[in-house]
Amino acid sequence: MIDIHTHILPGIDDGASDWEESLALARAAVAGGITTVVATPHHADERYYNKAVDVVALTAQLNERLHEAGIPLSVRHGQEVRYHKELLDNLEQGELVTLAGSRYLLLELPSGSVPDGVPELIYELSLKGVIPVIAHPERNRELAGDTNKLLRLIELGALAQVTAHSLIGSFGKGIERAAWMMCRQGLIHLVSSDAHHCDRRSFRLEEAYEKVADKLGSRIATAYKRNAQLLVDDQPIPSLAVPVVDATGAWGKMKRLFGRGAAE
Numbered sequence: 001m002i003d004i005h006t007h008i009l010p011g012i013d014d015g016a017s018d019w020e021e022s023l024a025l026a027r028a029a030v031a032g033g034i035t036t037v038v039a040t041p042h043h044a045d046e047r048y049y050n051k052a053v054d055v056v057a058l059t060a061q062l063n064e065r066l067h068e069a070g071i072p073l074s075v076r077h078g079q080e081v082r083y084h085k086e087l088l089d090n091l092e093q094g095e096l097v098t099l100a101g102s103r104y105l106l107l108e109l110p111s112g113s114v115p116d117g118v119p120e121l122i123y124e125l126s127l128k129g130v131i132p133v134i135a136h137p138e139r140n141r142e143l144a145g146d147t148n149k150l151l152r153l154i155e156l157g158a159l160a161q162v163t164a165h166s167l168i169g170s171f172g173k174g175i176e177r178a179a180w181m182m183c184r185q186g187l188i189h190l191v192s193s194d195a196h197h198c199d200r201r202s203f204r205l206e207e208a209y210e211k212v213a214d215k216l217g218s219r220i221a222t223a224y225k226r227n228a229q230l231l232v233d234d235q236p237i238p239s240l241a242v243p244v245v246d247a248t249g250a251w252g253k254m255k256r257l258f259g260r261g262a263a264e
């Protein structure tokens, strides 16, 4: 499995605090069936600033240490970039790094709302060939309260990543409900751990995929896994037919366009 959102780099955000914890997280990832992770330290969230050059260097160091320690995990560089007004300028200036050097940029929104500038930002990024992946929309109160707002962002060109822990229920019933609703409405493209620590907020990715297979069918779980591979390979993430619930709560099949690829 590939995990596209992790806080495995040491000492630069609220994830792994030092090399020891980074290596422990790496061992936990391998034990959980993960072969590749994208390191996505927080950036520009008013608490942490981790510019591209530093993230790339630290990722290379971590890969060396993993090699020395014989831990079979590949770490790719990335960032979890908080929405900020200068984001496009900072991208131009080379301060931002996409996920594994692909066209996909992990975009974090504040937890309470969707700032007014987000739709335009998504549109502007798409004109530059950069596809924002909205990190855990189920944890944004505005999107969780009205999933049509997430649909609009996706129609503008964004993708969305749900967090494994949300699907499992670690963040409470409300977030769990929102996460599954977004999946059922075909608004989710990727599942990832957002792992921070071994003891709390670890990986649990396999468990989340099993739950997806249980609730939505193995085809959807397989598609989510495949999308993570496509992302790190910088390939288009194709359309996917997903089971959805309509406004009356009835189950049906509906085709929703995912990203920019050819239909499945």
Ligand SMILES: [Fe+2]
Residues within 6 Å of the ligand: 005, 006, 007, 040, 080, 135, 194
């Ligand atoms: Fe994160």
